[in-house]
Amino acid sequence: MKNIFSYLREIFSNTPEPAPDPEELKASFKKRYGLFRGLLTANNNALQAMAELEKIYYSGESYRMAAVRSKVTAILVNVFKMIKNLREMSGGRYEELETIFENIGRELDAIFERRPQRSEGPPILPLKEITLKQWDQVGEKMANLGEVTVRTDLKVPPAFVITASATRRFLSAKVLAEINRRLQILDPDDFDSLFKTCEELRRIVRQTPLPADLEELIHLHYSRLEKETHRGVKVAMRSSALGEDSAGVSFAGLYNSILGVDKENLISAYKEVIAGKYGSKAIAYRRKRGYRHEDIEMCVGCMVMIDALQSGVTYSIDPSGEERDTIRINAVAGMARGVVDGTKATDLYLVSREKPHALVYSQLSRRRDGEASPATAASLTYGQIKRLAEAAMTLEEHFGAPQDIEWSFDAQGRLYILQSRAIPASFHQPETVSAEGGPAGEAPILFGGICASRGVACGKVRKIESTEQMQSFPQGAVLLVEHPLPEWAPLLGRASALIAAHGSEAGHLATVAREFAIPALVNLPEALTLLENGRTITVNAAARAIYEGCRDDLLRDDTVKRDVMAGSPVQRIVTEALQHITPLNLNDPASLQFKAKWCETLHDITRFCHEKSVSEMFNFGKEFNFHEGAAKRLVGKVPLEWWVIDLSDGFREGVDSSLPTVRVEDVVSLPMMAIWEGISAYPWEGPPRVSMRGFGSIIFQSTMRPDLDPAVPSNLTSRNYFLISRNFCNLSVRLGYHYAMIESYLSELLTENYVTFRFKGGAADLRRKAVRAKLLAEILQAWDFRIELRSDALLARVKKRPREYLEDRLRILGYLTLHARQLDMVMDDAHMVEHYKNKFMADIAAMLAGGDRRSTGEADNGHDQDTAGR
Amino acid sequence: MDTIKILLVDDEADFRDIMAAFFTRRKMACHTASCCLEALDLLGREQFDAVVMDVVMPGMDGLACMKEMHGVIPELPVIILTGNASLNTGIMSMKQGAFDFCLKPVDMQELFEKVLLAGEKRRAA
CATH class of the missing domain: 3.30.470.20 (ATP-grasp fold, B domain)
Incomplete structure (x- = not known):
């Protein structure tokens, strides 16, 4: 804010130039004000998308690449708008922001578009020429089988592999781009559209022609299998996916294998297996575990069928x-x-x-x-x-x-190995949860079955019998099925636990349950008759027990770790991308480093643009000669000293603009009026009066804290300024050594509405500053502000809420702005701090409850959409 | 305010229908076109407050189409809406003069407010 004040100083000291035509000035102002508004809205949208991105990243829950892309795109688009508007407002200054933005955009693009580097090789490899070394050509499954064939004396059916290189020739970049476009659009929680899209994608794959030479090669290698066995031998087409290389991620049973394929169907079966990459369960699974679709490539093993x-x-x-x-x-x-x-x-x-x-x-x-x-x-x-x-x-x-x-x-008693792979580590580690001596409390309502995945979970029972019912499966329910079919896999992302009447822990669904770390009990036929839909139960899989109701005692003891995204490609991407987005290096507008060239992240750019746009609104006054009366002192029943600058339509019509003062009643700025109600709701009680001349001098002079040297000595810089228009208010307050800013835009469009509060301590010792910031944060959090607290720097925001709701938030901030200064005296006394906190909370509650214009002070009141349009 | 009149350009019929129903329910006049040429044709005959347009379409793509539109009506706000996942598409759209940019699947309320803002801007211009 220092710049604002230096501009103001210039306004006050410079000789006025002749004023331009009022109409021209008005039009010019209107344009600039429009840019300013657009910048503020873009700022809020960018910050919100950043907060959402961080939220999904740190939640420990799974997120998908499409969601990450949407957020990052939203951030980029809004930051772009901010730069554009700021440059337009400032007559083309800050060009370096564009370079920095371009560079960050390029970095992010490189992070997002990075493909796994995989080598090219022959389109087809016979199994007996494959060892583990060829895994990036043939996928893990077939590489393992090749290894068994070549390096052990165990028998594997004769086979060849159609490699990843072949797949890349089959599905060209153009086909993949169309597939990816459809996947981005898809909402994977909507099962109807998931199934529909999957069907479309598989149709695209089926209808894409195979290059003729590749088709011939497949037939050639098939005829070699015939020679090894007999004419017309049937083969199994088995998926062998590439890229499933994270520890503990098995992708079990997600893809198609097609059995009993004869010569005529070789090509269509091959396409069908490739298409299996876009099966609903595979898509849902990749999403859950943090794999992009391009991280996985399909290879196909063509293996002689064993009778x-x-x-x-x-x-x-x-x-x-x-x-x-x-x-x-x-x-x-x-x-x-x-x-x-x-x-x-x-x-x-x-x-x-x-x-x-x-x-x-x-x-x-x-x-x-x-x-x-x-x-x-x-x-x-x-x-x-x-x-x-x-x-x-x-x-x-x-x-x-x-x-x-x-x-x-x-039939001859020969043993054939069809697949061999490592058991996920989490599965063969020793049992940590004891099934012995069940916990105190009521006995289980059902006991038995096989534990297919350990853990404790609680939820309402929902039985699923058909794919049509999947759509209605609620988040957090206990999935009850007769057979643990792989088709139910997409539901495991939403289910809290799995119970199946049949099956074993060797089934695919059991494997997927283990990877999602949700408890699973299988082979428990009684569950079907005993558990009805909607009943709340707690499943303790390790103890093979089902309890009535929600058993917190059991849930507390659950030790199964859930970090389904750990180590996944998507998580790596977001980790890297965030480095260019969220860190904030430009914290203090008064600092010498607060310059465009010091912006390193998108967050820095938003902070910089916002700050400069506020300055530019002042600049306007400078350019067009706000006369000295531009900043008007607020008079009337007013505690302390406040100055108001009207950017446009913030004063009642007909107010005499030549006067050096303005009365509170003449202000029609919606946000300022709300702040003012908070400021004037209770009389100001402290600090001790050292002068009767006016409250203003007290708080701004160092008498309050003689141990510190004031950083901002001039009268002008230490004033409290309201910058207003009818819908906008930016109040900056110097509270002695710290700085607070309230900013708000209130209109009928939710998307533009916001309230922001920034608070930063000055030169006081860090511990005391931090105590104060923390106390303010706690109070604001109780009133649904979103809080970012770093040491003594507090940022509190609420946005996209109806006007009435935000007006209450402004009243709270107005109240705190005035009364929080009492804290300066008592910051070392924990007891007093608590006392003030309680007093503030009580005052605020009473203030919001007592207003005539408001029906209620309930925090949720503002959710009512109908109040927004008044 | 008078009814805001928008033009929706998307080659997917289902999507057009859903969007048109959504905007109509919110008291906007919503016309649709399935490709760029159809859209340009409509723009030549009627006045619109805003355009909501897909990028990937058969024939002329959305960005090229926007250029054509701006050639005729420079101040027309165009909101680009696409499933194209590349981050660059967003920035490209903005650079080439889009009013705003949304990725599918889109938050309908958000799009609605963007259209309101676009309409407001158009009328102010």
């Missing part, structure tokens, strides 16, 4: 075992899909990890259902179990981490 007699899933360390000394095998007759889909009841075997791999436990599926189901029983022989155990240990040893393995036995 499976038995299939299943092996964990080289049983994830639910407490001793960590057993291998877990889930098996079914036929193909493995039933295990991972959660649709088939499975046989369970627990085997010792130590040779000779003794069988320590077995449970056949028919016993679980209570009735025989011979069709699904795998009935592995001990010899088979032993071979599976040996294979599991071989793979664990080879890859150096516990493995999750899909396998099949064919």
Whole structure:
């Protein structure tokens, strides 16, 4: 604000030049005032978008790239407007702001558009030429299988991989741009539009023609598979995604595998698997975990189908075992899909990890259902179990981490490995929550099932039976399903817990539940009959127990960590981007560093533009000769000394502009009137009077605090100034050594409305300043201000609220501006500080409740939209 | 204030319908066009207070179209509305004279107020 005052000083000291034509002046002012208004609105929008960006970043919850992009774009667009308006107001000054802005924009663009660097290679690789080294060509899944083929004596069905390089040729930049455009538009919480968009995207992929040479190559490699096996051999087209390289992120079951593909369908099946990248569950999952769509690339494994007699899933360390000394095998007759889909009841075997791999436990599926189901029983022989155990240990040893393995036995009894990947770390760590000796309180209403993901959560039960019902699934409800199908995965982002009547912890949905860190209990058939929609329950998955109502005691003890975005590409992007956006280096307008060239971030630019735009409004007066009477002293029943400068229409019509004073009754500025009501609501009580000449001299002179040297000695700089128009008010107050500013715009458009309060301590010792700023922050927070407090610098804001609501906020600020100075005397006395805080709160409540114009002082009153248009 | 009259240019019919219903409900006169040429045609025949326009459209894109519009009516406020995710599109739009810029999915209330401001500016001009 120093600049404002120096301008004022010039106004008062310079010899007036001849005034231009009043009409011209009026038009010119109107234009400038319009730019000023636009700048203020842009300032608020930019600051709001920054606050929202920080909020989603620090919330610990998941956010998606499209939301981040929207916020950053909003910030850029508004900062651009501010610079443009300021330059127009100032006759083209501050050109360096444009350069700085351009540079920041370029940096942000580079951060946002950065693509993972991946090497190009052949479009097709046979599995037997693949090892882990080729992971960035073939995806993790197929790289692992290649490694098994080449480096171990375990058997993998013959296969080749259509690589990421091939995918890039298939889906050109143009096709991807169209796909990304549709994804940006999409609101992923709206399931109807999610499904619709997914269907469109898959259609785009299906209809995109495959380059002819690529199509020929696929047929060529297929015919080689035929030679290795037999003519017309059927293949499985399996997704193998690239970019899912974050620890603990498995992307299990999100993509399509197409089984039983024959020669005629090779190409359409290939496209279908590629299209699987845009399945609803995959999109929802990436969003939740912080992956951009371009972070993931699809590769496709084309693998000979095994005529499976038995299939299943092996964990080289049983994830639910407490001793960590057993291998877990889930098996079914036929193909493995039933295990991972959660649709088939499975046989369970627990085997010792130590040779000779003794069988320590077995449970056949028919016993679980209570009735025989011979069709699904795998009935592995001990010899088979032993071979599976040996294979599991071989793979664990080879890859150096516990493995999750899909396998099949064919009719000849040969064991084939279909997939092997690391079990997410969070899953095989030792149990920390004890299931023993349940907590005090009421007994569970339901007990049993399999814990598929640990944790405690509370919510209302919502049973989902069809995709149509997904749309209505409420945030925070407990998801109850019959089968844990992968199709329900998009709901896990909203659910507080999962309960399934069937399935095992090996299913995809269970895996996704673990990654989202929501508790999951599966294989609990009683849940379907016992739990009705809308009933509030608490699920303690580790204890395999469901309790009535919301059990805070259990929720408190929940130790499962939730940081679903940690380490993800989107989080990295936002972390980097924020460095160019939110840090504020330009804090003090009086500082020598408060210059355009010192702006480093978008926040700096907004601060700078705002400050200078206020100065420019004064400049106007300087250019066009506000005569000395421009700043008028406020007279009437007025405590202290206040000066008012009318920027436009802030005084009642017909007020004599030649007078050096103005009466309070002649002010028609809406925000100033509200502030004034706050200032005059209670008589001023302190500080002790040292002079009878006027209150003004007291507070501004150093007599109050003789230990400090006043930084701003002149009378002019220490005045309290209102800058007003009918809708606008900027009040700057020097409270001895500190500086406060209230600014507000009140109109009928919510988007323009705001109240801002800045407070900064002066030369006092930091602790005392901080105490005062903190006390003000606490009071304002109680009245719904958004607070930013850094040491002794306080920024409090409310915006986009109806006029009446904001007028109350201005009354509060007016009150505090006057009365908070009493605090200077007592800042060292904690008891007195508390006393004043209580007194202030009580005064404010009474002031807001007592107003004639207001029906009520309730903080929420202003939410009523109808009051905005009065 | 008289009824604000806006022109909505977007190639997606569903989106046009939703937006038109929204603005009509809020007592604005809303005309629609599915491409730039249609929009220019309408502008030649009738007066509008503001234009809300998509960027990616078949034929002339939104930014080129805005240039054409400003060639005829320099002070016409154009609000660019797009799903194009590049940050640059926003800045480009503003540089080329857009009144404001919104990314889809758009907050309807926010867009509504932008249109009000645009209308106000147009009438003040």
